[in-house]
Amino acid sequence: MRPHLLVLFLFLSASSAEQRRVKSDEEKCHDEHPTLLHYFSWADYTVLAIMLLVSCLIGTFYGFFSKKQETSQDFLLGGSSMGTFPTAMSLAASFITAIELLGNPAEMYEQGTQFWMTCLSFILVVPITSRLYLPVFMKLRLTSSYEYLHLRFNRNCRLLASGLYMLQMVLYTSVAVYAPALALSRVTGLNTYIAVTLVYVVCIFYASQGGMKAVIMTDTFQAAVLLGSLFLILGYGLSWAGGIALVWEENVKSERIEFLNMNPSPTVRHSFWSVVIGGTFYWATMFCSNQASVQKYLSVERISQVRIALWVSSFGMIIIYSINFLTGMVLYRAYKDCDPLTAGYISDQDQILPLYVMNFMGGLHGVPGFFVAGIFAASLGTVASALNSLAAITCEDILRGLFQMELSAKKGANYARWISIFFGVLSFALVFVVERLGSVLQVALSFNGMVGGVTLGLFSLGMFVPWANAKGAMVGAITSLIVVLWIGLGAQVAAVNGQIHLDSKPISIANCPCINETTIILNQTEHSSDNEVWSIYKTSYLWYSAIGCVLTMLVGLTVSFITGAQNPADVDQDFLSPPIAAMFRIQTKPQASANVQGIANLGLELEDEKPRQIDICKSPKCP
Numbered sequence: 001m002r003p004h005l006l007v008l009f010l011f012l013s014a015s016s017a018e019q020r021r022v023k024s025d026e027e028k029c030h031d032e033h034p035t036l037l038h039y040f041s042w043a044d045y046t047v048l049a050i051m052l053l054v055s056c057l058i059g060t061f062y063g064f065f066s067k068k069q070e071t072s073q074d075f076l077l078g079g080s081s082m083g084t085f086p087t088a089m090s091l092a093a094s095f096i097t098a099i100e101l102l103g104n105p106a107e108m109y110e111q112g113t114q115f116w117m118t119c120l121s122f123i124l125v126v127p128i129t130s131r132l133y134l135p136v137f138m139k140l141r142l143t144s145s146y147e148y149l150h151l152r153f154n155r156n157c158r159l160l161a162s163g164l165y166m167l168q169m170v171l172y173t174s175v176a177v178y179a180p181a182l183a184l185s186r187v188t189g190l191n192t193y194i195a196v197t198l199v200y201v202v203c204i205f206y207a208s209q210g211g212m213k214a215v216i217m218t219d220t221f222q223a224a225v226l227l228g229s230l231f232l233i234l235g236y237g238l239s240w241a242g243g244i245a246l247v248w249e250e251n252v253k254s255e256r257i258e259f260l261n262m263n264p265s266p267t268v269r270h271s272f273w274s275v276v277i278g279g280t281f282y283w284a285t286m287f288c289s290n291q292a293s294v295q296k297y298l299s300v301e302r303i304s305q306v307r308i309a310l311w312v313s314s315f316g317m318i319i320i321y322s323i324n325f326l327t328g329m330v331l332y333r334a335y336k337d338c339d340p341l342t343a344g345y346i347s348d349q350d351q352i353l354p355l356y357v358m359n360f361m362g363g364l365h366g367v368p369g370f371f372v373a374g375i376f377a378a379s380l381g382t383v384a385s386a387l388n389s390l391a392a393i394t395c396e397d398i399l400r401g402l403f404q405m406e407l408s409a410k411k412g413a414n415y416a417r418w419i420s421i422f423f424g425v426l427s428f429a430l431v432f433v434v435e436r437l438g439s440v441l442q443v444a445l446s447f448n449g450m451v452g453g454v455t456l457g458l459f460s461l462g463m464f465v466p467w468a469n470a471k472g473a474m475v476g477a478i479t480s481l482i483v484v485l486w487i488g489l490g491a492q493v494a495a496v497n498g499q500i501h502l503d504s505k506p507i508s509i510a511n512c513p514c515i516n517e518t519t520i521i522l523n524q525t526e527h528s529s530d531n532e533v534w535s536i537y538k539t540s541y542l543w544y545s546a547i548g549c550v551l552t553m554l555v556g557l558t559v560s561f562i563t564g565a566q567n568p569a570d571v572d573q574d575f576l577s578p579p580i581a582a583m584f585r586i587q588t589k590p591q592a593s594a595n596v597q598g599i600a601n602l603g604l605e606l607e608d609e610k611p612r613q614i615d616i617c618k619s620p621k622c623p
Contacts, residue, residue, distance in 0.1 A: 112505050174430040278540065278546050476553065500537065568584055
């Protein structure tokens with residue numbers, strides 16, 4: 001063999017031996033310090049199975065053994081006979097998604113406490129809903145909230161809003177189930193497909209068989225499971241971390257305790273203004289104009305019950321968010337010297353809470369199962385409410401409104417059952433689309449706020465601006481939708497391309513075993529400069545709803561005056577928010593109800609009034 005070839009051979013052999021030695025060392029280190037210390041036990045599977053079984057049994061009871069739900073009103077609205085407390089718990093359960101239960105602690109761990117100030121939004125949005133929007137919905141008693149847009153403007157506005165809602169909810173429910181299931185599977189060992197399938201099978205069953213009654217009562221049970229699991233994890237976490245005083249001290253040192261970032265720039269992701277003001281607009285889309293919420297309002301008999309339910313659900317959400325952020329502080333205490341994401345132990349920040357539960361509490365058989373049951377409960381609540389609301393708008397807005405189908409009460413209930421099953425299967429199928437298009441996850445989450453703001457703007461235009469006409473409403477909604485989608489989708493594209501990144505609070509990997517320093521350096525420098533992206537794309541996602549709502553109203557009012565403003569005297573007072581009706585003292589039209597004066601008096605006595613019954617096909621606003 002030639003001398004230079006011999007040297008090359010010896011060099012390659014030495015390199016190969018060195019690689020084998022390094023690989024052996026890495027394997028040895030991994031064996032000594034595994035990422036996961038525990039896996040799901042039979043007790044954990046049992047706890048999870050019990051939660052799913054009870055959910056099914058509630059649906060079975062209301063579907064087969066309780067009073068028969070023979071009419072569409074019984075199936076979709078629960079016959080307006082539900083109690084105040086179950087309705088409140090159901091509202092809170094439908095507002096809190098599994099994505100938030102995993103994402104909020106991770107947000108606190110990575111970005112600090114500023115986002116907790118959204119709890120102020122929960123307090124602000126309740127009187128806004130109770131006094132400005134709720135009286136109109138309770139007076140008209142419309143199964144689909146978008147029927148209001150038909151009565152106030154025209155059928156096109158109604159179809160636009162209902163179509164956007166259908167697209168929004170089908171896409172969002174797929175993401176709301178898949179994203180947390182994926183996060184759990186990569187840490188707990190649960191199979192993603194099995195987890196997703198279980199959620200959909202259970203949810204489709206009780207939502208389609210038991211209707212609104214089953215949805216609300218199951219939500220109440222699931223809310224109890226959710227709260228119990230959160231308190232359990234937080235209690236153990238604080239105990240092992242040395243108490244809340246030590247946890248708070250560690251987070252103060254890392255500059256994570258922050259509540260009053262008063263930077264007025266809309267590009268600041270979480271400031272006091274974006275979280276409280278922008279957050280109030282976002283939660284107003286959920287409380288004031290969301291079909292699932294309106295249906296639950298109508299499931300009780302009196303407006304006073306709804307107002308109590310709103311306050312109870314609001315304080316329930318404040319408790320949940322507070323637990324989430326205290327849990328995030330515990331996570332920082334546990335991982336302050338070894339960030340799992342930077343170290344490569346997990347692939348996404350949402351996996352940090354499941355990782356913590358499995359490693360610190362996995363030895364307590366049943367505790368991880370209870371935690372996962374709480375996450376599943378949130379997914380079930382989100383999907384069940386969505387399926388029931390989608391069935392309602394399909395029956396009312398599509399079959400009756402668009403195709404002018406005459407559905408008897410009994411036939412309407414049967415249609416609603418099959419439609420809820422259809423949308424459940426469709427949402428389940430979309431999970432496999434979302435799985436292959438990772439960028440869809442963030443788009444779907446942002447799309448929720450974008451569409452919600454436009455819809456809130458339409459309802460606000462109708463209830464607060466008596467001069468607004470149908471042309472103004474349509475042009476305002478379409479213009480606003482285009483602008484908000486341009487900003488939101490542009491921001492997502494820029495983020496995917498590395499042009500936008502978040503500056504997280506200080507983290508460390510000083511005490512991480514088995515760390516490849518080269519990999520860490522690459523991870524820390526992989527972000528591209530964000531100087532090339534337009535400033536508008538840096539707008540905080542919390543402002544999307546506000547932009548959509550305000551722009552819809554401004555453009556709608558402008559176009560209405562250009563095309564011939566509506567005469568306020570021609571607008572039925574029942575279609576206006578009580579303070580607006582009182583302010584303008586509009587003359588009552590002949591077809592207005594005899595109880596209009598109650599509306600004019602700020603709707604304070606609406607709980608004693610009978611709901612107005614409207615035959616939409618005979619309304620003068622129908623084409």
